Each structure stands twice: as structure tokens, then as C-alpha cells.
Amino acid sequence: MAFLATSPSAPAIAGSKFSTLSYSNDLKASQLGSFGPLDPFHFASIAKVTSVNASKGRRLVKPVNAEPKRNDSFVPAAASTIAAPEVGEKVELKVDDYEQMSRDLDGASPLEIMDRALEKFGDDIAIAFSGAEDVALIEYARLTGRPFRVFSLDTGRLNPETYQFFDTVEKKYGIHIEYMFPDAVEVQALVRNKGLFSFYEDGHQECCRVRKVRPLRRALKGLRAWITGQRKDQSPGTRSEIPVVQVDPVFEGMDGGVGSLVKWNPLANVEGRDVWSFLRAMEVPVNPLHLQGYVSIGCEPCTRPVLPGQHEREGRWWWEDAKAKECGLHKGNIKQAEAATLNGNDTRLAHSKGNTALPDIFNSEHLVTLSRPGIENLTRLESRKEPWVVVLYAPWCQFCQAMEESYIQLAEKLAGSGVKVGKFQADGEHKEYAKKNLQLKSFPTVLFFPRHSSQPIKYPSEKRDVDSLMAFVNALR
Numbered sequence: 023m024a025f026l027a028t029s030p031s032a033p034a035i036a037g038s039k040f041s042t043l044s045y046s047n048d049l050k051a052s053q054l055g056s057f058g059p060l061d062p063f064h065f066a067s068i069a070k071v072t073s074v075n076a077s078k079g080r081r082l083v084k085p086v087n088a089e090p091k092r093n094d095s096f097v098p099a100a101a102s103t104i105a106a107p108e109v110g111e112k113v114e115l116k117v118d119d120y121e122q123m124s125r126d127l128d129g130a131s132p133l134e135i136m137d138r139a140l141e142k143f144g145d146d147i148a149i150a151f152s153g154a155e156d157v158a159l160i161e162y163a164r165l166t167g168r169p170f171r172v173f174s175l176d177t178g179r180l181n182p183e184t185y186q187f188f189d190t191v192e193k194k195y196g197i198h199i200e201y202m203f204p205d206a207v208e209v210q211a212l213v214r215n216k217g218l219f220s221f222y223e224d225g226h227q228e229c230c231r232v233r234k235v236r237p238l239r240r241a242l243k244g245l246r247a248w249i250t251g252q253r254k255d256q257s258p259g260t261r262s263e264i265p266v267v268q269v270d271p272v273f274e275g276m277d278g279g280v281g282s283l284v285k286w287n288p289l290a291n292v293e294g295r296d297v298w299s300f301l302r303a304m305e306v307p308v309n310p311l312h313l314q315g316y317v318s319i320g321c322e323p324c325t326r327p328v329l330p331g332q333h334e335r336e337g338r339w340w341w342e343d344a345k346a347k348e349c350g351l352h353k354g355n356i357k358q359a360e361a362a363t364l365n366g367n368d369t370r371l372a373h374s375k376g377n378t379a380l381p382d383i384f385n386s387e388h389l390v391t392l393s394r395p396g397i398e399n400l401t402r403l404e405s406r407k408e409p410w411v412v413v414l415y416a417p418w419c420q421f422c423q424a425m426e427e428s429y430i431q432l433a434e435k436l437a438g439s440g441v442k443v444g445k446f447q448a449d450g451e452h453k454e455y456a457k458k459n460l461q462l463k464s465f466p467t468v469l470f471f472p473r474h475s476s477q478p479i480k481y482p483s484e485k486r487d488v489d490s491l492m493a494f495v496n497a498l499r
Contacts, residue, residue, distance in 0.1 A: 101388050120284060124265040128291065135266055135288035139249055140168040144286070146246035146276070148173050150238075151191070151199060153184040153309055154319040155249025158297050160195055161306050162288065163249075173200035173241055177233040178209070179321040187309045194307055202237040209233065219323060226324060233321075242273045247284040255293050256318070264290050328484075336421060336484065382447070383417050383426050388433035390444040394455070397446045400471060401459060401478070409444045409499050410471040411491075412478075414456055416449035419465040425486040432491045441499055470498050 086240050107346040127135050139147060149159045163170035174188065192199055199229065212220070212232050221229045224460045242248060252264050265284050275283030289297060294317075301308060311319055315327025328337040392400065392412065400410060415422040415431055433443040447458035449465070456462035460469060468481035468491065481494050 025388055052191065074250070090307055117438065120269055121265075124267045127266045130266070132158070132288040132292060133165055135489055136162040136249070137166040137168070139247065139267075139286040139288070140166055140170055143247045145169075145171070147171070147248060147286075148200070148241075148245055149249045150174070150251070152251070152319065153180065153187050154251075154298055154317075155294075155301065155312075157191060157306055158288075158300055159249055159251055159288065160191065160197075161304055164195060171199055172198065173202060175237050175241075176201045176203050177321050178204065179233070179323060181311060181319070181322045181325075183310045184319065187307070188309050200241075202241045204233045204237050218385060220258050221324065239273060242270075242275060242283055244276055245283065246277070247276045247286060249286045249288065251289055252287045253289045253292055253294065253297070268289050289355060313346070381417065383423060384415065384429055384445045386430045386433050388443060389430070389438045390442060392444045392446045397460070400444075403471075404475070406471065406473045408440055408442050409473050410444055411436070412444040412446055412469045412471065414446050414460055414462050414465065414467040414469065415446040416447065416465045418449070421464075422466045425466060427484065428486055428488040428491060431488040432495070435488070435492060436495065468494075470495060472498060 048121075130138075132282065136159070149156075149163060151157070151160065151172050152175045153174065160172060171465065188199055191197075203365055209232060210228065216228075217222070248270075264287050266288070267284065269281050270283040270285040273283050274280070300306075309316070309319055316337060317328055319325055320338055322340060349442075397412070398495050400406075400412070411432070413425075415421075417423075429443075429445075436443050446452075446456075448460065448462055448467075453462070456467075460478065461467065466486075468482065469478040471478045479498060481491070483490060484492070
């Protein structure tokens with residue numbers, strides 16, 4: 023089931039205000055001052071797009087959902103009358119041509135990238151909208167003055183605020199979002215066999231495959247290209263090398279086969295704070311959940327707010343390894359990340375041609391660096407002269423890097439107190455040992471080794487400020 027969606031006739035944006043319905047309860051990005059400083063965002067290329075050529079011929083827009091219509095499908099009558107300007111004849115490019123195009127656009131603004139994508143693919147491209155800050159994509163599309171289409175995956179488990187936000191966006195931009203839904207039979211089988219919350223035990227991939235990946239696959243079968251809100255700074259292990267434009271490595275488009283779908287990432291080189299600066303400057307409505315500490319927003323059971331100092335992806339599938347936090351929509355990113363590992367040794371992808379290992383972190387005279395034999399001896403001791411607090415970490419992990427200052431402060435506060443503070447680099451060849459013997463599930467993991475117990479106690483909280491860590495230690499020493 024899908025709603026047909028395009029933008030209305032494009033407005034002239036030079037010297038005029040975009041005409042929209044106004045709602046007093048709309049939450050604007052300008053109200054969210056807590057999401058980083060208002061850094062200037064570059065709008066230089068906006069002025070060059072002032073109007074749309076509406077004099078060309080018109081044709082019907084094809085729905086995103088390429089499957090044959092079922093008797094129970096619902097398509098509004100207005101869908102058959104929505105039209106868009108005819109675009110020029112498309113010239114298919116080879117993979118190498120898209121790689122060159124990505125290099126050429128690497129320094130371009132998101133507006134320029136969006137304009138190029140919409141110009142090239144016309145009716146055969148659509149924006150993937152999740153209900154989070156990728157509403158910026160819709161605003162950029164409006165600013166190009168070109169018709170555009172928007173689709174979203176309704177998993178059936180989104181927050182109420184997200185559904186309300188969808189309605190606000192539709193009214194603001196005068197569009198109908200094309201919603202894609204999971205197959206009811208597949209959802210029914212999953213829930214009956216495994217319950218409503220099996221992902222907490224089995225991992226999120228199976229549920230996401232049913233509720234998100236397969237509906238997305240159906241949607242993309244009706245397109246030749248799609249536009250995502252991926253950014254390099256969103257995920258430490260899976261998105262650090264995403265290009266501006268690429269041949270989709272996972273999904274197929276309407277022509278079928280490898281290379282039949284092109285993926286555009288206009289925000290790839292933009293930092294999150296700059297996205298928010300843009301949203302505030304343009305007074306774009308945003309999801310009310312952002313006011314509650316949500317940054318990356320997905321399904322309600324799998325999303326939670328993040329605290330200051332935490333990375334935005336820590337709010338997604340928080341019970342799993344931080345490296346693999348993808349639902350499957352961008353599975354190709356995980357393959358790229360895995361290609362950068364060497365015999366189990368994790369290194370962060372370098373932005374240069376070669377991969378380089380990062381320098382160590384948690385460096386302090388008050389911290390003891392434990393080797394593999396050292397941590398094994400500490401674990402075997404049933405009676406210790408002093409209790410220990412130890413962080414299991416990986417130098418490439420952004421979450422570990424984020425808590426470095428607070429952990430060093432903890433070591434300074436505990437110096438001379440009778441509590442030893444240590445660190446153990448638990449990635450690479452030591453990771454399996456740490457998972458089996460040290461309760462490691464994700465980085466960083468903080469353990470407290472009491473004086474008279476061989477069993478370490480795992481710090482259970484995501485709060486990694488020095489006061490929270492100190493409270494944990496004081497409660498146990």
C-alpha cells in the first residue's frame with residue numbers, strides 16, 4: 023500500500039516567502055537551542071535556483087511501490103491527476119562515471135547535490151524520510167524549485183510523535199508521503215513465534231528485515247535512484263566513508279540487476295551541528311522527540327534519548343555492539359567497515375588512501391595499562407589487596423574517545439584512595455576473550471573488581487560522566 027507523492031508546483035524563492043499552511047503547534051528547529059551552536063551554514067548556491075520551468079509537457083508520476091496493485095490497496099483518487107514536469111532524456115552512466123561524479127561533488131553543497139540528483143532522475147528518484155533530522159532533505163528539495171517525491175517506511179512501531187510529525191511535514195510542504203508497510207503475514211509469523219520483543223535477545227536484524235528492509239526493497243523496485251540522509255559522522259563503524267553518490271551495493275532499481283539503482287547522500291560531508299544550524303535558520307519543523315533528548319530516531323522499542331557526551335547512535339539498539347548499528351537499509355556500509363579490519367584488529371577507516379592505526383587513549387600517570395596476562399591474573403585473584411576499576415576499550419571507538427576525559431578525571435580523583443584504576447585494550451585478538459570472560463558486549467565496558475571476589479561487577483549505566491562513575495565505585499569499594 024502506498025501513497026503517491028510529489029511536491030506541488032515549485033515556488034519562486036528569490037525575494038519571496040514559501041507559501042505554506044501555518045500551525046501554531048508546529049515545533050520549529052529554531053526552538054531547539056540545545057543541539058549545538060548556531061554555526062553559519064553555506065547558502066551560496068541557493069540564489070542560483072529561483073524558479074522552475076513549468077512550460078514543458080507533463081506526464082503521470084509512477085508510484086514508488088512497483089508491485090502490482092492488490093484489490094485491497096488504497097490509492098487516493100487525486101493520485102491519478104498529480105503530474106510533474108517532463109525531464110530530459112536520461113543518459114545511463116557506468117559505475118566509474120558515478121565514482122567520478124562523487125569525486126566532483128565531494129566539495130559541493132547539499133543544495134547543489136540535491137539539485138543534480140533531481141535534475142538527472144526526475145520522477146524516478148525519491149527522498150527516504152525517517153521522521154528525524156533528514157527533514158533537511160525535504161527542505162533542500164524545495165529550495166531547488168524542482169518537483170520531488172518522498173517516501174517513508176511505517177514499521178507499525180514508531181513513536182506517536184513521529185506519526186504526528188509526518189502529518190506536519192505533509193501540510194508544511196503540500197505533499198503526500200508515500201508510506202510503505204511490512205507484509206502483515208510476515209509480521210504475524212514473527213510475533214507469534216518469537217513475541218513482540220525478540221530483538222532484545224536475538225538482535226534487531228530479523229525484526230528490521232521484516233519491518234523495514236523488505237518494504238524498502240519493494241519501494242526501490244519502482245525507482246532508479248533514492249536520496250538518503252546519511253552522514254559520515256553518524257556512526258563510527260559503518261558510515262565514515264559513505265560517498266556523495268554511488269551505485270547502490272545492496273538494492274536493485276526498476277530495471278533490475280546489479281547497478282540498476284543509484285544512491286545519493288547529499289549530507290554525507292555535513293556535520294550534525296551544521297544540519298541543525300540549517301534547520302533553525304530555515305525555521306523547518308522538527309520531530310518533538312528531539313526536545314526529549316532523541317537525536318537518531320527509529321522504532322519506539324529500539325530508540326532512546328542520549329546524554330551529553332554520548333554519540334547519537336548510542337540511542338539506537340543500545341544493547342548491541344556499537345560497530346554494527348545498522349538496520350539493514352544501509353547494509354553496504356557494514357561491508358565497507360569490515361573490509362577495513364585486519365585479522366580481527368579493528369582500526370578506524372582513515373580518510374586518506376591508506377588505513378592507519380590510531381594512537382592509544384586513556385593516557386594518564388594515574389592509570390595502569392593492563393596487558394592480556396595482567397587482566398587474566400586480575401581475573402583469577404579471589405583476594406586482592408586493593409579493588410580495581412578497569413575500562414575495556416578500543417582506540418577507534420568514538421564512544422570510548424567521548425568518555426576519555428571523564429575516566430581520566432576518575433583516575434585522578436581515586437589516586438591514593440586505595441582503588442586502582444586501569445585500562446585494557448579489548449579489541450582485535452583480545453575481543454573474543456573479553457566477550458567470554460569479561461562480559462564485553464560493546465565498547466566501552468567498565469568493570470569493578472572487588473577486593474574479596476573473583477567476579478567483576480559490570481557498570482550498568484550509559485551515563486559516563488565522572489560523577490556517575492564515581493558513584494558506582496563508591497557504592498562498591
